Amino acid sequence: MATLRYGLTLFVTGATPRSVLAVENVQAFCGRELEGSYDLEIVDLYEDPSRAQPANVIVAPTLIRYEPKPVKLLVGDMSDTQRLHSTIMA
Amino acid sequence: MSSREHAELERLRRELAEAEDALSAIRTGEIDAIVVQGSTGPVVYTLKTADTPYRLLVEQMREGALTVSAEGTIIYANAAFARMVEHPAERLRGADLMEMIADAPDRQASRLFTGPVSAGRDIRLRTSSGALRNVYLSSAPLTIDDKQVHCVIAIDLTRQELRRRHEAIVNSSADAIYSLDPNRTITTWNQAAERLYGYAPDEVIGRKVDMLFATQSLGSDICSESFAQSQRETVQITKSGKRIDVAISVATFGDADVPEGIAIIARDMSDRNKAQDHIKFLLKESSHRSKNLLSVIQVIASQTARAADTVDQFQSRFGQRLRSMALSHDLLVSEDWKRASLLDLVRLQLEPFAGPGLLLKIEGPSVYISPEAAQHIGLALHELATNASKYGAWSVPAGEVSVNWKVLTGGDLHLSWRERNGPRVEPPSHKGFGSTLTEYVIEQALEARVAMDYSPDGLTWTIEVPAHYVPETS
Numbered sequence: 122m123a124t125l126r127y128g129l130t131l132f133v134t135g136a137t138p139r140s141v142l143a144v145e146n147v148q149a150f151c152g153r154e155l156e157g158s159y160d161l162e163i164v165d166l167y168e169d170p171s172r173a174q175p176a177n178v179i180v181a182p183t184l185i186r187y188e189p190k191p192v193k194l195l196v197g198d199m200s201d202t203q204r205l206h207s208t209i210m211a
Numbered sequence: 212m213s214s215r216e217h218a219e220l221e222r223l224r225r226e227l228a229e230a231e232d233a234l235s236a237i238r239t240g241e242i243d244a245i246v247v248q249g250s251t252g253p254v255v256y257t258l259k260t261a262d263t264p265y266r267l268l269v270e271q272m273r274e275g276a277l278t279v280s281a282e283g284t285i286i287y288a289n290a291a292f293a294r295m296v297e298h299p300a301e302r303l304r305g306a307d308l309m310e311m312i313a314d315a316p317d318r319q320a321s322r323l324f325t326g327p328v329s330a331g332r333d334i335r336l337r338t339s340s341g342a343l344r345n346v347y348l349s350s351a352p353l354t355i356d357d358k359q360v361h362c363v364i365a366i367d368l369t370r371q372e373l374r375r376r377h378e379a380i381v382n383s384s385a386d387a388i389y390s391l392d393p394n395r396t397i398t399t400w401n402q403a404a405e406r407l408y409g410y411a412p413d414e415v416i417g418r419k420v421d422m423l424f425a426t427q428s429l430g431s432d433i434c435s436e437s438f439a440q441s442q443r444e445t446v447q448i449t450k451s452g453k454r455i456d457v458a459i460s461v462a463t464f465g466d467a468d469v470p471e472g473i474a475i476i477a478r479d480m481s482d483r484n485k486a487q488d489h490i491k492f493l494l495k496e497s498s499h500r501s502k503n504l505l506s507v508i509q510v511i512a513s514q515t516a517r518a519a520d521t522v523d524q525f526q527s528r529f530g531q532r533l534r535s536m537a538l539s540h541d542l543l544v545s546e547d548w549k550r551a552s553l554l555d556l557v558r559l560q561l562e563p564f565a566g567p568g569l570l571l572k573i574e575g576p577s578v579y580i581s582p583e584a585a586q587h588i589g590l591a592l593h594e595l596a597t598n599a600s601k602y603g604a605w606s607v608p609a610g611e612v613s614v615n616w617k618v619l620t621g622g623d624l625h626l627s628w629r630e631r632n633g634p635r636v637e638p639p640s641h642k643g644f645g646s647t648l649t650e651y652v653i654e655q656a657l658e659a660r661v662a663m664d665y666s667p668d669g670l671t672w673t674i675e676v677p678a679h680y681v682p683e684t685s
Contacts, residue, residue: 133243134243134244134255134257137243137244137257138243138264139241139242139243140243140244166244166246166253166255167255170246170252170253170254170255171252171253173246173253173255174246174248174253178246179233179245179246179247180233180236180237180242180244180245180246181242181243181244181245181246181255182242182243183233191222191225193225193229194229194232194233195232196229196232196233196236196241196242197232197236197241197242198241
């Protein structure tokens with residue numbers, strides 16, 4: 122049986138305060154809850170703004186769960202662990 | 212509703228919830244940036260919170276920073292500029308920078324903001340209290356929303372000038388002045404510190420101050436409470452390893468809660484301590500000599516009193532003897548109490564007696580005698596001269612006294628007092644103070660050989676003083 126694997130992309134804007142918080146919060150959550158069964162890509166929109174439109178991202182920070190389906194999205198600094206949990210794992 | 216329609220409805224609900232989330236996040240300030248599809252592609256707009264660090268930097272920098280319209284209207288000014296012109300920062304927005312410039316020729320925006328980056332110029336700002344402040348203004352053009360403005364930096368030259376003066380004072384100070392950061396690392400080092408410790412600035416800056424102390428604990432003590440705002444003497448080590456006595460003053464600078472560092476002023480006390488030691492030695496020596504002198508005076512007083520018939524006689528004789536002692540004393544002081552010229556001593560002691568018609572012959576090589584010998588020989592010569600004036604050669608017009616000396620083989624000094632052409636001499640019936648001194652006291656005091664010859668044709672007194680009382684001969 123194939124193991125469940127989470128595909129996540131976090132869109133941030135450089136080292137702005139909420140982007141820094143979002144990166145820390147998502148990494149801490151994944152390390153704690155997903156135990157290696159995840160792929161996390163962090164995209165800096167300052168460096169590559171063209172990544173925003175295909176992903177329908179209009180604000181940063183934004184976290185998108187691509188796998189498992191359905192695709193889900195969360196906006197903000199990811200400090201609300203409950204919402205982070207329901208976006209990624211529910 | 213079909214199951215397909217149901218699924219579609221579910222997706223739309225979810226997307227709506229996500230969109231609401233995004234809007235709410237924007238509204239509550241939970242995001243940093245918005246991505247907008249511009250005509251040339253996506254553009255990231257950073258929101259207000261994102262530029263906070265830069266804004267704080269500009270707000271807190273020590274130089275004045277402002278954005279000014281092409282005409283000179285202040286769009287933004289930081290706190291440092293507000294302090295410079297003594298205006299509340301919020302009232303500066305919309306104010307005319309040109310009105311704050313004191314000198315009319317500088318009051319033209321075109322002159323202040325020339326070129327891509329203006330080279331800057333010294334101007335004078337008038338503060339709200341009317342005071343004038345020298346400021347260095349430089350600017351760079353900036354485009355905001357297609358509108359041309361100028362980014363201006365104002366440096367307070369008064370502070371810079373003060374700093375320059377402080378540096379000049381510190382560098383010209385005779386005391387070593389250096390500073391430490393809170394970790395006891397040396398951060399500045401003046402020229403006197405270089406002279407005192409022997410280290411060039413690049414040999415000490417960045418190193419712990421402990422290197423200047425004999426022990427590490429002394430080095431850490433310098434940052435302790437007990438050292439703060441105080442002066443203390445301690446021992447430090449120079450580059451060559453020499454230990455030096457220094458007086459150290461320590462003061463912290465910066466805020467009371469967050470000290471930026473410690474300033475140290477160190478004064479070399481080695482010379483002062485040496486001088487103090489010398490003064491102590493002189494005082495001790497002086498006390499020793501005073502006691503000696505007092506005991507000699509005491510003996511003279513009691514002996515003079517014993518021989519005197521009246522108080523007047525005592526006063527006169529005692530006064531003369533004290534003057535004789537004072538003469539020898541003056542001579543010794545002029546030679547730093549180290550030695551006395553025998554020729555000077557003989558002249559000084561005998562000149563008060565010599566007068567018209569009195570014959571005195573002095574002959575001898577240049578000889579210096581010790582202070583002790585000078586005091587005793589001086590007194591002896593005084594007694595002999597007094598006696599000659601009263602009863603001997605100098606009591607008659609043709610009388611003659613000759614004083615001769617020579618240095619014998621082996622270094623002993625031989626001195627003679629010889630009287631001629633005076634009245635016939637007869638040995639005294641009793642011994643007074645004069646003969647006690649010239650025959651016995653001096654013999655014992657100087658381990659000398661003394662001979663007194665009362666020959667009828669004239670008295671002769673000779674003394675041989677051991678070589679160690681004769682430090683210099685030529």
